[in-house]
Amino acid sequence: MRFSVFLNARTMTPDADRQLTVDLERHALLAGELGFDAIFLPDHHFNGYMAIASDSYMFASYLAAKLPAMHFGFSVTTVPLHHPVRFVERINILDHLTKGKLLVGVGSGTTPEEMIGFGVNYKDAGRIAEENLAAAEALWNKRMEDDAIELDGFHKGRVLQRIAPSPYGEKHARLMPVAMKDASITRAAVNGWPAFIPAFTPPQIGGLEPLTHVKKYFGKYHEQLLAAGHSSETVKDALSWTTHSYQCVHLAETDEQARKEVLEILTSYQEAVDRESAFNAKAESDDANKKTDRTGSALTEEWMATWCLYGSPATVIDKLRAYQQVGIGNILCGTVTGPLTEQRLAYADQTLRLLAQHVTPAFQ
Known part of the structure; x- marks a missing residue:
């Protein structure tokens, strides 16, 4: 079983963005020193959720130069917000910079506020995502002598020659759909790609x-x-x-300490989510941008059961044995969930060290 680190921290104010970038780099380098398999990054905009994730590909390319042995992934790229040409070009560049160690999570997105900032209506996101992925495959397959590719969907364009650079290997970088919709499951399976395996079934988020x-x-x-x-x-x-994936992974020496600290972490996380609620309401002010599902408070047992992994190393090992038996190959650990204060970063580093010392060896 592989173990990867998910950089999913938040900032509450603009003046915290600079320190967040510094702290995330240091945390990623620690993950590299401790032997984790991959760094995954989200794709978010406007709201302080991983402020540097407004261009995760740029941050990944910076980290890749410092961590040449590391795999890099995205959990997940919101495909409707990316022009297919730029999507393919940037993936190919990062594919070269990581020497093929790239895993591109793809999805249609979850947040109307982020959609409307790019001129996309939430209700159209799924259709545009499918349109963009089909265009991306056509662009990856295009040879110079082929007829021009006409992009005539939400994103427009006419590509005469080819995408440059070409992919690093014979095929383009692996995409990773979320195995929730039948079309996404089939896309992953037919192409021989990995998939994200969710722990809930909409519209019920949590349980x-x-x-x-x-x-x-x-x-x-x-x-x-x-x-x-x-x-x-x-x-x-x-x-x-x-x-x-676990949005929040937290380890401590004892179960009691881990429970106490994870509640502290999730209290701050929920305060950040609540701060965003007024902006979410503005984004959903028309029918084209209404969400159909809701996520409950992070301080409920249902949220914690779905999104959290916490406890002593022995307890965490016991919990993960069941997922290993199912066949899960990679556990994605959100180690910096919530506002990244000095104390929160100390908890995150504590978790990395306890995972590396006790948990990952038990699954190798």
Whole structure:
């Protein structure tokens, strides 16, 4: 089982953005020193959720120069907000800079506030995502002698020659769909790509039985992956990166200490989410941008069961054994969840060290 670090911190005010960038770099370098498999970054805009994630590809390229052995991933790129040409170009560049160690999570997005900043209506996001992914595949496959590719959807363009640079390998970098919709499961399985395996089924976001959902979605993906006729090497690679994500991972020496500290972390996290609620309401002021699902408070047992992994090293190992038995290949650990204060960063570093010392060896 692989273990990866998810950089998902928040800032509450503009004057905190500079220190956030410094602290995230240091935390990522510590993850590299401790032997974690990958750094994953989100794709967010306007609201202080990972302020530097307004261009995660740029931050990843900077970190890649400092961590040449590290894989890099995105959890996840909001595809409707990216012009297909720029999407493909930037992936190819980062594919070269990481020497093929790139995993591009793809999804349609979850936040109307971010959508409207790019002129996208929330209700159209799924359609535009599919449109953009189809265009991206056409652009990746285009040879110089082929006819021009006409982009005539939400994003416009006419590509005469080819995308430069070309991909690092024979194929373009692996994409990682979220294995929730049938089309996304099929896209991952048919292409031999990994997938993100969710722990809930919309419209209910959260619950006390996350493993039930993980088994359901993993089973659908795994069945199609095996049926697609890939080589054993392709299947093995895809499963080794098939990912279950935790928004908040926190370890301490004892279960009691971990519970006390994770409640402190989640209290600050929920305060940040509540601060954004007025802006979310403005974004959803018309029918084209109404969300159909809601996430409950992070301080509920249902939220914590779905999104958190916490406890002593022994407790965390016990919890993860069940996911290993299902077949999950990669655990994505949100180690910096919430506003990244000095104390929060100390907790995050504590978690990295305890994971590296006790948990990851138990799964190798």
